[in-house]
Amino acid sequence: MTIDLPTPDQPLNIGTRGSPLALAQAYETRERLSKAFDLPFEAFNIVVIKTTGDDRTLIDADRPLKEIGNKGLFTKEIEEAMLEGRIDIAVHSMKDMPVAQPEGLMLDCYLPREDVRDAFISHNVTRIADLPSGAIVGTSSLRRRAQLMNRRPDLNVVEFRGNLQTRLKKLEDGVASCTFLAMAGLNRLKMDDVPKTAIETDDMLPAVAQGAIGIERRVNDERAAQMLAAIHDTPTGQRLAAERAFLEALDGSCETPIAGLAELDGDTLRLRGEVLRPDGSEAHADEISGPIANGAEMGKTLARTLLDRAGPGFFDWHGA
């Protein structure tokens, strides 16, 4: 079936959040589509949509996101706009995407993945190991907090919310001696002057889907389907299939710190996973390898292994 490509009069509407990172990701998507189909930028219309997660009147900036609940916090309004036809596709950080999409929408397009690692950001030291006992670490990520406390229970973690710029300002003001950010965000925003050190994945396993951009569409939109197929990156899709199956099988509440990363080596996929208690007092990690095509099955298997090892109650725990 041939499709009518978008034109400046009938543009493809690309929905996104308005943060600098979200916009950079929407621009990248527009650029890839425009190249793939030899279309002018005017054939695309970037539509900024404010989500609950962006609305400061709905969210107290000092309240941890985990208390507000993050299922679809950054996606609900965007998905409503797509179901109503106000936008045709939506660009998302896959790290923030729930594992299942609402009826009528789907995800089958991923852009080539950026650096998956976390970055250690500090004006004072270059490695976690060099932080003095009692040092104050700012992060709003449950996973990073738990991983850090697991390895360095002598550090003090304080809640660090707001966008990248806000957090960097807090660091400069001395509110904390270091923080963590995804390398992917820093790279996409070309923030080269931030004092960062990439943390190897053996030292801090990233969040499931970290560094990956996914593009959502309506199930029955043939034009979007064909256009997105042209820019889809298959290896990223294979890795995310394993990671997201792992996440789904864990069925972790947003209280549960979870890390997961799939990597490809020839025809083999290697999936590593970790679950932790929020205070870092307990961590369970393991890995599994097999044929790429079995990625989703491996995700489920690894989740079962970690669930068994963690034992009943691990995921119900609501600690301090």
Ligand SMILES: NCc1[nH]cc(CCC(=O)O)c1CC(=O)O
């Ligand atoms: N939860 C916020 C969020 N969602 C995606 C990224 C970074 C980009 C990515 O991982 O794709 C970030 C910020 C961060 O963790 O530093």
